[in-house]
Amino acid sequence: MWEGFRNFLMRGNVVELATAVVIGGAFTKIVDGFMKAFVEPLIKLILGSSDPAKSLEVLSVGGFPVGMLLAAIVNFLLTAAVVYFFLIRPLSSFAARFAPPPPPPGEDITLLREIRDLLNSQNVR
DSSP states (O other), X not given: OHHHHXXXXXXXXXXXXXXXXXXXXXXXXXXXXXXXXXXXXXXXXXXOOSOHHHHHHTOOBTTBOHHHHHHHHXXXXXXXXXXXXXXXXXXXXHHHXXXXXXXXXXXXXXXXXXXXXXXXXXXXX
């Protein structure tokens, strides 16, 4: 029984998941810091409100606090935009710069391409 439990814990999936949760927690602090340092002051400057999220939260329709939902959606979209435009895109282009070139096509692919090109040149009218 304990051996099975130990094997479960030592599998790569559990260790990778635990690592992802820890890194995700640290990553959340980076995104929150960027949002508080740059995005929120920019929104305050544009909207002129001292706290735009609070002013959005007070909206209600028929007694339902839809402003809370709208504030959560806006917060999610802003966070997603920060993550994508300031982290994902730059890191992807950086990784692509240092990625190894794709391997050259094999002889069979080269031969098939030559046959295709010959057939295309014979069918031109």
